[in-house]
Amino acid sequence: MxxxxxxxxxxxxxxxxxxxxxxxxxxxxxxxxxxxGSYIFKEGEPAxxxxxxxxxxxxxxxxxxxxxxxxxxxxxxxEVLGWxxxxxxxxxxxxxHATQETRAIALDGxxxxxxxxxxxxxxxEVWKRFAQLMVRRLxxxxxxxxxxxxxx
Amino acid sequence: MTAMxxxxxxxxxxxxxxxxxYIVQHVDKETSDTFSITVDPEDGVQHCSxxxxxxxxxxxxxxxELPISISGDPAERGRLVYTVxxxxxxxxxxxxxxxxxxxxxxxxxxxxWPLEIARGRDVIVVAGGIGLAxxxxxxxxxxxxxxxxxxxxxxxxxxxxxxxxxxxxxxxWARQRETQVLTTVDYGGLSWHGHVGVVTTLFKYARLxxxxxxxxxxxxxxxxxFVTRELELQGLKREDIxxxxxRNMKCGVGFCGHxxxxxxxxxxxxxxxxxxxxxxxxxxxxx
Numbered sequence: 001m002x003x004x005x006x007x008x009x010x011x012x013x014x015x016x017x018x019x020x021x022x023x024x025x026x027x028x029x030x031x032x033x034x035x036x037g038s039y040i041f042k043e044g045e046p047a048x049x050x051x052x053x054x055x056x057x058x059x060x061x062x063x064x065x066x067x068x069x070x071x072x073x074x075x076x077x078x079e080v081l082g083w084x085x086x087x088x089x090x091x092x093x094x095x096x097h098a099t100q101e102t103r104a105i106a107l108d109g110x111x112x113x114x115x116x117x118x119x120x121x122x123x124x125e126v127w128k129r130f131a132q133l134m135v136r137r138l139x140x141x142x143x144x145x146x147x148x149x150x151x152x
Numbered sequence: 153m154t155a156m157x158x159x160x161x162x163x164x165x166x167x168x169x170x171x172x173x174y175i176v177q178h179v180d181k182e183t184s185d186t187f188s189i190t191v192d193p194e195d196g197v198q199h200c201s202x203x204x205x206x207x208x209x210x211x212x213x214x215x216x217e218l219p220i221s222i223s224g225d226p227a228e229r230g231r232l233v234y235t236v237x238x239x240x241x242x243x244x245x246x247x248x249x250x251x252x253x254x255x256x257x258x259x260x261x262x263x264x265w266p267l268e269i270a271r272g273r274d275v276i277v278v279a280g281g282i283g284l285a286x287x288x289x290x291x292x293x294x295x296x297x298x299x300x301x302x303x304x305x306x307x308x309x310x311x312x313x314x315x316x317x318x319x320x321x322x323x324x325w326a327r328q329r330e331t332q333v334l335t336t337v338d339y340g341g342l343s344w345h346g347h348v349g350v351v352t353t354l355f356k357y358a359r360l361x362x363x364x365x366x367x368x369x370x371x372x373x374x375x376x377x378f379v380t381r382e383l384e385l386q387g388l389k390r391e392d393i394x395x396x397x398x399r400n401m402k403c404g405v406g407f408c409g410h411x412x413x414x415x416x417x418x419x420x421x422x423x424x425x426x427x428x429x430x431x432x433x434x435x436x437x438x439x
Contacts, residue, residue, distance in 0.1 A: 073348055074346075143375070149281035149371075
């Protein structure tokens with residue numbers, strides 16, 4: 001049977017992390033499952049977790065007033081869902097919609113923030129990975145904004 | 153230092169300046185503004201074969217001439233298929249042709265995709281928007297000669313679900329052995345259950361073996377810049393990456409200079425280039 005620690009250690013997001021740190025992360029982790037069509041979180045709600053997606057698909061959605069939701073990105077196996085837990089005011093800025101049944105490891109943000117404050121080496125490892133993730137998604141969003149396939 | 157790959161333009165069989173008469177067989181609607189037009193030679197003689205990646209100059213009598221990539225099956229000798237986005241007077245007129253109408257065809261012109269180099273290796277095809285059209289012949293070639301190639305990985309990005317080209321074929325290709333097809337759109341809607349995000353976001357889901365792969369890219373130039381960076385990050389060598397460029401081609405044989413791109417003529421030296429050869433020019437926005 002796969003242990004939580006092994007799943008975390010083998011997830012691409014935490015690739016190369018020393019086992020001591022994966023042990024610390026595991027203390028804040030739990031296995032979760034979301035049925036297809038359910039919302040994992042909604043815009044404006046407190047952001048207390050992030051998720052390592054193991055299978056399924058999650059759409060990040062924005063709801064314009066009086067209009068249909070807009071999917072800005074989808075995330076699948078191997079991806080990380082959510083960084084709002086990392087920065088004040090710790091509030092979700094999108095809806096997280098499981099469009100397929102989704103299995104994930106949930107990491108408790110409050111628990112992890114406290115551990116990062118106590119152990120700055122762990123904090124650096126976590127921040128380093130989230131910074132790379134944020135830059136990658138920022139680049140993708142910039143490219144998306146260019147609307148490169150539109151007729152000019 | 154490694155030798156820089158070059159691709160040779162294939163000589164045109166007939167007079168390159170003289171349009172050959174072709175008859176429209178059918179025009180198929182691909183999306184709200186994009187159509188595939190199938191033409192056969194008027195004389196019925198199979199004088200036209202092409203290499204995937206080449207283009208023709210299509211003459212709409214009384215309207216004008218357009219450079220359009222060939223998007224059909226290279227195994228169908230004589231028959232030519234073009235996928236055209238209707239964005240102006242000439243393209244509108246072209247896609248409004250009816251079966252039995254005549255058009256003029258010059259070419260095919262230019263270099264093709266490096267299929268000889270790709271034999272025995274994995275083929276990574278990255279396409280954006282209508283850039284899938286000049287790559288479709290590569291997909292046909294690989295799938296029809298499966299034993300000659302390794303895995304086929306197609307990463308395709310479109311603007312919205314309604315802009316996805318060749319939907320049925322994408323589904324068929326995805327079911328073929330040793331083939332991975334990933335499609336994404338920049339803007340999803342409620343009815344779209346696929347991936348949302350730019351084409352570069354697909355790389356994290358692609359099963360690539362960079363050391364034994366050749367990559368072929370076609371799409372808007374800015375997309376190709378991002379994709380080439382991503383391919384390099386994935387571990388592909390620059391010399392294993394090929395891109396198809398687009399400029400305002402007129403004569404098709406490098407005489408008129410309309411499609412000059414730095415020291416190259418896109419019509420004659422391209423449209424397919426080894427990335428290594430074109431890379432210094434891609435960052436020069438003046439070009």
